[in-house]
Amino acid sequence: MPSLPPIHPDRLPELLRRMPKAELHVHIEGTLEPELILALARRNQVDVGYDSVEALRQAYNFTDLQSFLDIYYAGACVLREARDFEDMARAYLERAAADNVVHAEIFFDPQTHTARGVSMEKVITGLHRACERARDEQGVNATLILCFLRHLSEEEAFETLEQALPFRDKFIGIGLDSSEVGHPPEKFARLFARCRELGLHLVAHAGEEGPPAYVWTALNLLRVERIDHGVQSAKDPMLMQRLAQDQIPLTVCPLSNLKLKVFPDLAAHNIGRLLGAGLCVTVNSDDPAYFGGYMNDNFVQTFAATGLGARQAYQLALNSFNASFVSERVKRNYGEMLAGTFASFE
Numbered sequence: 001m002p003s004l005p006p007i008h009p010d011r012l013p014e015l016l017r018r019m020p021k022a023e024l025h026v027h028i029e030g031t032l033e034p035e036l037i038l039a040l041a042r043r044n045q046v047d048v049g050y051d052s053v054e055a056l057r058q059a060y061n062f063t064d065l066q067s068f069l070d071i072y073y074a075g076a077c078v079l080r081e082a083r084d085f086e087d088m089a090r091a092y093l094e095r096a097a098a099d100n101v102v103h104a105e106i107f108f109d110p111q112t113h114t115a116r117g118v119s120m121e122k123v124i125t126g127l128h129r130a131c132e133r134a135r136d137e138q139g140v141n142a143t144l145i146l147c148f149l150r151h152l153s154e155e156e157a158f159e160t161l162e163q164a165l166p167f168r169d170k171f172i173g174i175g176l177d178s179s180e181v182g183h184p185p186e187k188f189a190r191l192f193a194r195c196r197e198l199g200l201h202l203v204a205h206a207g208e209e210g211p212p213a214y215v216w217t218a219l220n221l222l223r224v225e226r227i228d229h230g231v232q233s234a235k236d237p238m239l240m241q242r243l244a245q246d247q248i249p250l251t252v253c254p255l256s257n258l259k260l261k262v263f264p265d266l267a268a269h270n271i272g273r274l275l276g277a278g279l280c281v282t283v284n285s286d287d288p289a290y291f292g293g294y295m296n297d298n299f300v301q302t303f304a305a306t307g308l309g310a311r312q313a314y315q316l317a318l319n320s321f322n323a324s325f326v327s328e329r330v331k332r333n334y335g336e337m338l339a340g341t342f343a344s345f346e
């Protein structure tokens with residue numbers, strides 16, 4: 001890490017906003033703002049059960065992961081055509097660019113859509129078009145990660161993989177999301193082995209609400225390269241040691257953890273402890289339209305509540321690039337961009 005110029009605490013929010021960063025944990029369906037849900041509902045003549053932005057937002061009173069997922073899947077029902085997926089991803093990528101996100105690896109949940117009769121082709125081509133456009137128009141490097149829903153069977157996941165393989169060139173990896181407790185990683189061991197053979201990058205949600213044991217099996221059985229969330233790892237000293245030693249990235253989502261009551265308030269979040277233990281922690285937004293904030297909101301609010309400083313800001317942004325699935329050369333470029341921002345910040 002370069003020697004950092006002295007930065008007054010009052011200027012920290014500006015630095016957090018301005019520094020280049022990568023987002024590695026965002027569900028594209030979780031970026032659907034109420035305004036877009038209602039606009040798409042009208043366009044596609046879908047009844048979402050809410051007739052105003054206010055009524056929709058009032059329903060965003062979550063008590064845990066499942067209470068959120070019920071609303072999140074209901075909101076996604078307005079997506080029917082390729083252009084709906086494109087419009088949703090374009091809105092997210094414009095928002096991300098405004099937060100100085102220069103690289104994004106975006107989750108999508110095809111089973112949420114194919115179960116409603118929407119083709120895999122519409123889902124992937126719509127999202128991919130938005131990614132290509134973001135590269136040309138915003139200079140954001142955006143890629144896609146296909147997530148399997150863990151509350152469904154491994155057989156259904158295999159069928160989904162088959163449907164997606166004709167579009168293999170349009171996604172870089174696979175993940176595992178949805179209801180965690182009761183659906184441990186080992187349920188999908190054969191699926192992940194197959195995806196590994198296919199050369200796909202592997203990630204999985206683990207240790208969001210679930211126990212450290214799920215993080216262990218995601219690492220040892222699924223052989224994932226990153227853990228999404230992973231905050232429950234702090235309960236297991238041996239696991240902390242493994243994560244630090246192997247520098248397994250954790251894609252932490254502070255505002256998500258707050259809204260889903262994983263921590264009682266942001267000040268109680270363990271991000272400082274995870275960083276202090278030498279883990280490769282990153283900050284991400286998860287489902288920003290539902291959890292009250294995009295990338296910079298996550299950074300600014302978390303730093304204000306936990307007292308993290310400029311050194312940790314630099315580390316978190318650097319970690320986001322190092323944890324990403326880009327070449328070493330591109331990582332170096334991102335790292336130089338970050339160092340440049342800090343060096344010129346006054």
Ligand code: HPA
Nearest residue numbers: 027177178179205286287
């Ligand atoms: O935070 C999450 N956890 C699990 N599944 C999800 N799907 C969208 N967001 C999440």
Ligand SMILES: [Zn+2]
Nearest residue numbers: 027177228286
């Ligand atoms: Zn998530």
